[in-house]
Amino acid sequence: MKEHKSPNPEISETINESQNEESANFGSNSGRIGNIQRGVAFDIDGDGSATATDANLIMRYQFGLRGDALMTGLNVAIGSIEAEGYMGQLEKSGDLDITGEGKSDPLSDGLLIQRHILGVKGNPLIQGALPNDASRNSLSDIDSFLSKRSGKPTQSGTPSKTATPQVPEINSSDPSAQSKKSSTPSAATPTLDSSQVSAAQESALSTPNLNMQVAESQTKQGGSGQTISPNSQNTAPEICSVYTRSTEVMFDEEAVDVYFNARDAEWDPLDWNYNWSGNITGQGEEKGTTWIKLSFNIPELGMIAGDSFTVSATVRDPGGLTDTESLKIDVIGEEIQTWEVWFDNEDAQTSERVDLRGDRERDEERERERERDRERERERESDPLVFDLDKDGILDTDSGSNLANGTINGETVLFDIDPSRSSWAFVSSTDMPGLDAPALPNGRAVYEDGTRDIIGGNGRWNPQQSDGNFTHAGAKLYNNAGEWVGEWTRLGTDNYDYFWGSRADAERTEWLKKGTNDGFLVWDHNGNGTIDDNTEMMSEFDRNGNEVYANGYEKLRAVFDKDGDGVVKGNELNGLMFWVDSNADAQTDAGELKSLDQYGITEIQIPVEGELTSNSTIGKVPTK
Secondary structure: OEEEEOOOOOEEEEEOOOOOOOOOOOOOOEEEEOOEEEOOOOOOOOOOOOOHHHHHHHHHHHOOOOOHHHHOOOOOOOOHHHHHHHHHHHHHHOOOOOOOOOOOOHHHHHHHHHHHHOOOOOHHHOOOOOOOOOOOOOHHHHHHHHHHHHOOOOOOOOOOOOOOOOOOEEEOOOOOEEEOOOOOOOOOOOEEEOOOOOHHHHHOOOOOOOOOOOOOOOOOOOOOOOEOOOOOOOOOOEEEEEEOOOOEEEOOOOOEEEEEEEEOOOOOOOEEEEEEOOOOOOOEEEEOOOEEEEEEOHHHHOOOOOOEEEEEEEEEOOOOOEEEEEEEEEEEOEEEEEEEOOEEEEEOOOOEEOOOOOOOOOOHHHHHHHHHHHHHHHOEEEOOEEEOOOOOOOOOEOOOOOOOOOOOOOOEEEEOOOOOOOEEEEEEOOOEEOEEEOOOOOOEEEEOOOOEEEOOOOOOOOOOEEOOEEOOOEEEEEOOOOOEEEEEEEOOOOOEEEEEEEEEOOEEEEOEOOOOOOEEEEEOOOOOOOOOOHHHEOOOEOOOOOEOOOOHHHHHHHHHOOOOOOEEEHHHHOOEEEEOOOOOOOOOOOOOEEEOHHHOEEEEEOOOOOOOEEEEEEOOOOOO
């Protein structure tokens, strides 16, 4: 015994050199990926042998199916990740390149694997499956290559045309893989799930070497499009499968391929004609004697969600016998607009000025200027993201605009749209804790940079100064119980305002109109089921209430766009919801928080920096 290594390092072959390679059984080939010991290279599912299920998995993989699409309808013990990893190694090592042209192709290599595993023998094994650039193109070489990886014996000789190889029956419950059952007799008919069966896969099931006799009284066979002459000893060709990845395609899909696959009992050379409904035009065709692929670019066709078209193909043999099949494609998905909305807002309450200490006479003009500064501070703009969930193209604000104009328009609500500020009952530019304002014994002051002052037992406090100037911009004052009871704000180098008394965290702000079906994009980061403030919206505020983002789109980019491609999609959408505040009361009522799935949202596009509008994609059927 001499050991030969397969191109796949995970697979070893033990070959008896005295054995004739054409009749050898290489069932001892083995490979291990993960926890599965495989008997042969093509044993993808790890059940100990190469079966139709393994051939199905290989062809799906070659067609680019991954994840759930790869495994749909197959009763196997492994998951998609392990199956993909194992087939990826086979592909990399060249074990899936049957014809030796340097790549793994479903319409040649996958077809050969299918036919071989299903027992197709002789010339029908390779008929119509060899590309022009195949370097491995003889029946014996290909049969030997396949047998080494399937564990099946090599075939010698070519069966006669009257032979009857096994013909699997196709389960055609999936509209994207329509097939018709031949009247060809078969000994044992295994069943393959066709939820992802392709035209090339179905071709593996054809029986080109069969001589089929049709009774004179029989004028139709298979689908309604198949025509048979009652006076002919020949049988009509049959379109045995029609395949596309899905009969529902996105409005922005640029590559929709539809495959038709035919078989003919006499193995006559076949010709194809095709057409499609309406005024659409296909973007390309590829065909062989037993198959045709028609391709379409949905954006170039100008189609939108709700549109549909039908693709038809007719196969014809030299005697003029034909069969016709068709497939309807529905266009789904659409884009809806999103806005960065700037709401004008102001403090919920106006602080009563109560200067009780010091000289109350001041320059009137100076006081008016300071009051204007305070007014500007009270009136602000904040910017959540709003989605056009009712798809009417209209932003449901009173002005219809997403830009603030410095004036509060329409009805307002109380909502903490600016978590960085609060409004207080009293304000003074002369009073301080323990100096005509309430003392804070054993309290503390926390400046904006985190620096702290500990207040003594007498409760008096003055802000830190350097050379007669205040060294900090602001501070929050807390009593000895840790309650936030006051706020000091520097107005200039030597003047200030100190606020205390009852506090309102909410602001009086513009809002969406009552009855709206538009929604805020929100993130309930504390998980309490309510939207408490603007930190839980896509806004300029982080989760701690700090104003760190330029706008809501930039927060979306920073927090959710993990791969930085400018599109929030897939798992990046986790945690995002819509708040549809239809009664416009700024309270999170029952049923107002909605999932993105309820609207079919699959992607959110983030615009370039500075842009205040964008789009999101409805890419699946809404669940609501």
